[in-house]
Amino acid sequence: MGSRVEEFEEELRKTKYNKATQHHVGLLKAKIARLKDEELHKSSGGKGEGYAVRKTGDGTVIMLGYPSVGKSTLLNAITNAESKVGAYDFTTLDVIPGLMLHNHAKIQVLDVPGIVHGAASGRGRGREVLSVVRSADLVLMLLDVFHPGHLRVLQQELYDSGVRANTSRPDVKISRKMRGGISMASTVPQRHMDRETLETVLREYRLMNCDVVLRSEVTVEEFIDCILGNRIYLPAIVVLNKVDMVPAQKAREVAEACKVDIMVSAQLGTNLAELKELIFTRMRLxxxxxxxxxxxxxxxxxxxxxxxxxxxxxxxxxxxxxxxxxxxxxxxxxxxxxxxxxxxxxxxxxxxxxxxxxxx
Ligand SMILES: Nc1nc2c(ncn2[C@@H]2O[C@H](COP(=O)(O)OP(=O)(O)O)[C@@H](O)[C@H]2O)c(=O)[nH]1
Ligand SMILES: [Mg+2]
Incomplete structure (x- = not known):
């Protein structure tokens, strides 16, 4: 990614946040978000490399996880798919769909190549993975008991690709107009941003004339999300796999630290009925x-x-x-x-x- 992003990020790190620097910090965040957004769009269009997975059934779940955490094993265990299970990395080279039946619902579950660090910036095959994520109804993040640190990376990749997991779209309306400058109204107290910060951010996006109505309390990041308007708000669950491979106490510790939603053993079939039920309800089916x-x-x-x-x-x-x-x-x-x-x-x-x- 462009060095300008890195420059701004460096400056952001060095800037102490307080009342006096608030709007400068807002400006930096706006610049970074704009450059990243341009970057993401520039390279995802071009070669038509994104996966086209036809939606079937009542909803789509996408599994995200590093290689070898057990995605293929889990897919085979909860769906009709026959995905190759490998004891080594990178065996799943394409999207492997499986159909899961639960409570009479037909839920498509997709296994995609292991997401690797830097996905959203185009390293590895992350960008294609993330183009699939954006069409899903639920994201299932799969971890194994040996690598709890994966979670942070997966979450960051999702975030950088424009997916907002387990949050709802802030209630912010921005309407452009021809003249009259920026007018603003908020029905709730805004503790994260002052008016100057908001205006600075709007100007960075060339929104010199617009009406803004805020009906929820937002951070600068959330406000930028609303300006860009291309964020996706999706439910996500965190699943901890291979719990059969460590003592129960150790599995519980990892589960606690990562705030996982459910612990399973894809290999032994432990807790898979509960996982299916969780998927069903979190998809709001x-x-x-x-x-x-x-x-x-x-x-x-x-x-x-x-x-x-x-x-x-x-x-x-x-x-x-x-x-x-x-x-x-x-x-x-x-x-x-x-x-x-x-x-x-x-x-x-x-x-x-x-x-x-x-x-x-
Ligand atoms: N003991 C145990 N091994 C598992 C479990 N899930 C997957 N594995 C093993 O972990 C290895 C990698 O699994 P795979 O499904 O290919 O991972 P993927 O790369 O994420 O698709 C294989 O040897 C699996 O048999 C589990 O719950 N328990
Ligand atoms: Mg696999």
Whole structure:
């Protein structure tokens, strides 16, 4: 990457952060982010080297992890894929997709070449890996008990490629206008930035005339993310593998230090059912069982939806005429106050609800 980035980073390291330097620090961060963003786009377009993995099923999980942590083994254990397992590095040379079935959902799991340090800056094959990450619904970071230090690197690579793991998009609206300078309104106190810093950052991005409305408290980095507008906000889970290879106490220590979500042994099959369930819920998937009037519900083939979905969302999925012809629905299960409660299109459903749609 360009030496200008390194220069700015060096300056940033040397600058003590306080009230007086706040906006200068903001400016440096804005310059670094802009150069990195240009760099990322310059080289990801060109040669069409990015993987094109067709999305199938109800969602896509991408596994990230260094070589030999057990990605192929895990993929084989939780999906129908037959990925070559090697006792040495770099055996997985392409994206290997597998289909995982859980709670009747079909979840695509992708194994990609081991991510190596410097991925986002183009070293190794990280950039292609990260282009796949950006199309995923969930990132699974795989560590093994011997290398807890991998986590920090994986997280940094993700971050540098524009993925924001386990955070939601800040509520910031920036609208350009022709003249009038910068106007700003915030509905919450902004403790990380003052107005001058914000304006400095905006000017660095040539936003001389715009209206800014902040509805959440943001850091300079988060504000820059909003200006660039190309960040991806994804849920991520950290999985600790090979726990069978060390004493339980040691595995627990690593798990604690890395704040892992779950410990598994891909080889022995330990905790894999729990892992599948975790993937299902973190992807915010849920089941809706359909029931025809006067019949028993179909418990074998639920419609797989996302948490927060409404009766209308399910109707839209079922048939293009269903919303127009909708009269009312009846709901049994977690979201109904009593069995067979009458509910209309905006009703929010829950996992394992039973739905009966009445049409005109
Ligand atoms: N003991 C043990 N060995 C494992 C486990 N998972 C993977 N391995 C072994 O670790 C080596 C590398 O695994 P592989 O799946 O090829 O790693 P990848 O490079 O991340 O795809 C192979 O020899 C696997 O058999 C595990 O949970 N326990
Ligand atoms: Mg492999």
């Amino acid at each position: 849920m089941r809706v069982y359909l029931k025809q009037i006067g019949k028993k519900p179909d418990m074998d083939e639920p419609v797989i939806m996302r948490q927060g979905c409404t009766v209308q969302d399910v109707c839209t999925r079922l048939h293009r005429d269903f919303v127009a012809k909708f009269k009312f629905s009846r709901v049994w299960g977690p979201s109904s106050r009593f069995p067979g409660q009458k509910r209309m299109l905006p009703h929010v459903l829950r996992d394992q609800d039973v739905l009966e749609v009445h049409l005109r």
